[in-house]
Amino acid sequence: MGQVPIPSHGESRHGEDEEKGFAPMSVLTSDDHAEGASVPPSQVDLGPAAALSCRECGERFPLGPIFACASCFGPLEIAYDFPTGDPEALRARITAGPQNIWRYAPLLPVPADVADHPNLNPGCTPLVRADRLAAELGVTGGLYVKDDSANPTHSFKDRVVANAVEAARAFGFTTLSCSSTGNLAGAVGAAAARAGLRSCVFIPHDLEQGKVVMAAVYGGELVAIEGTYDDVNRFCSELIGDPIGEGWGFVNVNLRPYYAEGSKTLAYEICEQLGWKLPDQLVIPIASGSQLTKIDKGLKELIQLGLVEDRPYRIFGAQAEGCSPVSRAYRDGHDVVRPVKPDTIAKSLAIGNPADGPYVLDIARRTGGAVEDVDDARIVEAIKLLARTEGIFAETAGGVTVGVTRKLLADGRLDPEATTVVLNTGDGLKTLDAVAGTTGPSATIRPNLDSFREAGLA
Numbered sequence: 001m002g003q004v005p006i007p008s009h010g011e012s013r014h015g016e017d018e019e020k021g022f023a024p025m026s027v028l029t030s031d032d033h034a035e036g037a038s039v040p041p042s043q044v045d046l047g048p049a050a051a052l053s054c055r056e057c058g059e060r061f062p063l064g065p066i067f068a069c070a071s072c073f074g075p076l077e078i079a080y081d082f083p084t085g086d087p088e089a090l091r092a093r094i095t096a097g098p099q100n101i102w103r104y105a106p107l108l109p110v111p112a113d114v115a116d117h118p119n120l121n122p123g124c125t126p127l128v129r130a131d132r133l134a135a136e137l138g139v140t141g142g143l144y145v146k147d148d149s150a151n152p153t154h155s156f157k158d159r160v161v162a163n164a165v166e167a168a169r170a171f172g173f174t175t176l177s178c179s180s181t182g183n184l185a186g187a188v189g190a191a192a193a194r195a196g197l198r199s200c201v202f203i204p205h206d207l208e209q210g211k212v213v214m215a216a217v218y219g220g221e222l223v224a225i226e227g228t229y230d231d232v233n234r235f236c237s238e239l240i241g242d243p244i245g246e247g248w249g250f251v252n253v254n255l256r257p258y259y260a261e262g263s264k265t266l267a268y269e270i271c272e273q274l275g276w277k278l279p280d281q282l283v284i285p286i287a288s289g290s291q292l293t294k295i296d297k298g299l300k301e302l303i304q305l306g307l308v309e310d311r312p313y314r315i316f317g318a319q320a321e322g323c324s325p326v327s328r329a330y331r332d333g334h335d336v337v338r339p340v341k342p343d344t345i346a347k348s349l350a351i352g353n354p355a356d357g358p359y360v361l362d363i364a365r366r367t368g369g370a371v372e373d374v375d376d377a378r379i380v381e382a383i384k385l386l387a388r389t390e391g392i393f394a395e396t397a398g399g400v401t402v403g404v405t406r407k408l409l410a411d412g413r414l415d416p417e418a419t420t421v422v423l424n425t426g427d428g429l430k431t432l433d434a435v436a437g438t439t440g441p442s443a444t445i446r447p448n449l450d451s452f453r454e455a456g457l458a
């Protein structure tokens with residue numbers, strides 16, 4: 001067994017701070033057993049998932065709760081044996097499936113009977129045709145908001161957690177855990193409650209009340225840590241390497257390859273909702289960069305499987321100015337993402353050292369997209385713009401994405417004549433403070449007409 005640093009959210013493998021302060025842990029090699037797992041690899045049924053494969057060197061490993069390559073420390077991804085043959089048959093099978101992410105089970109690391117397991121069944125969220133927002137922003141080619149606040153715990157995180165739960169089951173874990181910027185903690189708490197697993201989740205101590213309450217209400221353990229998300233993540237790396245962490249599935253650490261695949265369902269749904277067509281442009285928020293990276297993977301799979309026509313698409317990443325390590329690297333033309341200390345109201349995106357940052361840069365450059373950021377004032381403006389034009393109340397992360405969309409249109413980097421999909425990944429009710437100071441009653445009156453008239457509202 002080799003010793004590696006944890007390449008989870010908290011580490012940029014290409015960064016200069018590489019390997020500093022990370023607890024070493026064991027890695028599964030081809031003939032070893034995964035630590036903490038009670039199920040041998042040969043008995044693991046995760047549907048079309050065939051193996052884990054290193055994103056950097058391509059080495060393959062049996063399916064297990066591991067996330068780093070034993071040879072080069074690169075991140076591991078799922079390799080599949082996909083259904084071959086007629087795309088029409090696959091499309092028909094998907095269309096006949098349940099109204100949630102499990103309709104895409106043939107393309108995910110989950111067993112075929114996944115829909116029968118107790119699970120929150122996220123997905124099939126609305127793709128809203130946003131004509132009024134489009135008019136305001138000058139988009140003529142069709143603008144859509146993929147509204148993932150409609151998931152069971154009101155953020156996109158239910159998609160990734162649902163996949164991680166299946167992996168946790170397959171590997172025999174009994175406790176579900178995570179390091180979280182807020183939404184993930186709630187999603188894990190809820191999913192564990194439904195699945196009958198114990199949960200213990202970790203958050204920075206200074207999160208919004210809406211996030212803290214949602215993480216706690218499902219009855220699992222919630223631990224607030226005095227530090228930033230990156231400190232929380234580092235702590236989890238220590239826990240995972242310690243006997244205390246035995247039997248624990250950390251959805252975004254030792255189950256990360258499985259967890260990450262859940263983001264592909266956003267790509268599948270968007271294309272299916274567009275009538276099995278690729279959009280021309282997508283604007284996606286970045287925390288660790290996992291979501292953006294896997295949406296690209298999902299789009300590529302749809303092309304390979306013949307489910308959509310093969311034509312170019314462009315991917316744009318969005319960050320808050322107060323936590324913009326990837327956008328800065330993009331602007332400076334760097335391949336290295338230099339870690340920052342976050343200071344922004346967009347706390348769900350506040351990862352100063354994003355693990356998938358270098359891959360986000362690759363994708364933005366390869367597809368002809370970009371990575372951009374907006375400041376907190378413009379995040380708030382964008383939340384209100386989306387609410388006022390489309391009746392969608394986004395959390396700060398949605399404000400980041402809409403704000404960046406507006407900026408990229410203003411300086412001509414997004415094509416206003418192209419089909420554009422903007423992601424709203426979370427619900428405004430979780431970040432009320434962002435807008436509470438600048439919204440409220442138009443007037444407070446006595447219950448009579450004179451009073452209403454006096455207020456100037458008649």
Ligand SMILES: *Cc1c(COP(=O)(O)O)cnc(C)c1O
Nearest residue numbers: 183287288289290291397425426
């Ligand atoms: C976690 C999260 C994201 C994206 O996270 P990645 O780590 O980049 O996959 C986006 N929006 C919200 C609201 C989130 O909670």
Ligand SMILES: [Zn+2]
Nearest residue numbers: 054057069072
């Ligand atoms: Zn490798």
